[in-house]
Amino acid sequence: MQVFEKIKDISNFIKELKAQKKTIGFVPTMGFLHEGHLSLMRYAKKVTDVVVVSIFVNPAQFGPKEDFNTYPRDIEGDKGKCLDAGVDILFMPSASEIYPEGYLTYVNVEKITDVMCGASRPGHFKGVATIVAKLFDIVKPDKAFFGQKDYQQTLVIKKMAADLNMDIDVEALPTVREPDGLAMSSRNSYLNEEERKAATCLYWSLTKAEEMIKNGERNSAKIIGDMQKIIEAEKLARIDYITIADAETLEEIKTIDKKAVIALAVWIGKTRLIDNIVVNMK
Numbered sequence: 001m002q003v004f005e006k007i008k009d010i011s012n013f014i015k016e017l018k019a020q021k022k023t024i025g026f027v028p029t030m031g032f033l034h035e036g037h038l039s040l041m042r043y044a045k046k047v048t049d050v051v052v053v054s055i056f057v058n059p060a061q062f063g064p065k066e067d068f069n070t071y072p073r074d075i076e077g078d079k080g081k082c083l084d085a086g087v088d089i090l091f092m093p094s095a096s097e098i099y100p101e102g103y104l105t106y107v108n109v110e111k112i113t114d115v116m117c118g119a120s121r122p123g124h125f126k127g128v129a130t131i132v133a134k135l136f137d138i139v140k141p142d143k144a145f146f147g148q149k150d151y152q153q154t155l156v157i158k159k160m161a162a163d164l165n166m167d168i169d170v171e172a173l174p175t176v177r178e179p180d181g182l183a184m185s186s187r188n189s190y191l192n193e194e195e196r197k198a199a200t201c202l203y204w205s206l207t208k209a210e211e212m213i214k215n216g217e218r219n220s221a222k223i224i225g226d227m228q229k230i231i232e233a234e235k236l237a238r239i240d241y242i243t244i245a246d247a248e249t250l251e252e253i254k255t256i257d258k259k260a261v262i263a264l265a266v267w268i269g270k271t272r273l274i275d276n277i278v279v280n281m282k
Contacts, residue, residue, distance in 0.1 A: 057071050
């Protein structure tokens with residue numbers, strides 16, 4: 001596994017690979033890797049010639065009161081996991097390498113970033129779009145892989161790639177869950193034992209929504225109401241948002257009669273967790 005810290009060095013290496021007609025698969029991460037990340041890497045290994053992973057905790061996507069300084073980091077552990085997953089290239093730039101002094105350029109995807117996590121975290125998706133655009137330009141992947149848990153983020157990146165004519169196939173892969181249903185997330189490490197048990201209320205509320213839809217319920221307000229009851233029964237939980245929205249535009253829908261995403265963000269103690277399911281209406 002080749003490890004790079006400088007843009008110039010990885011760019012030169014990528015040029016050599018491109019000259020050899022190698023297809024490049026890319027998995028951008030903020031590190032503290034878990035099985036969700038590793039599943040993306042293993043899939044990338046199957047469908048592309050060269051797998052590139054980036055580890056960069058991006059300051060541009062954290063608000064002033066968010067957890068940038070305390071975000072979990074484990075560089076040596078992450079290197080070992082990447083090696084085991086068959087990663088070919090690991091890119092670990094510093095913040096000054098990505099955002100040198102005098103940096104002024106940002107990418108902003110509009111409208112679909114105004115709702116859900118975008119409403120709760122102003123500026124977050126501008127930071128996400130900017131770093132991913134930069135990484136796409138550095139790595140020049142043919143395919144890039146993201147987890148469905150970050151549904152809105154992946155939709156934003158797909159829209160950015162399409163609007164800016166980036167010749168990259170952006171693919172979302174299924175959410176990887178713990179045995180009790182909790183979506184895997186680096187931030188799960190913040191939870192103490194009691195909070196960890198409480199956090200399963202996100203999954204159970206989504207399971208309830210899925211069950212209601214299978215039984216014929218189409219009224220979004222009724223489904224959200226039952227989801228709220230499950231979460232509010234957990235004393236450590238505080239709802240940020242629950243939404244049922246068009247899967248492409250993220251506009252809220254009152255009746256589920258098309259492909260929709262049921263998404264939520266919930267505070268468990270001091271930790272904010274997100275999850276979602278996608279429902280396809282025939």
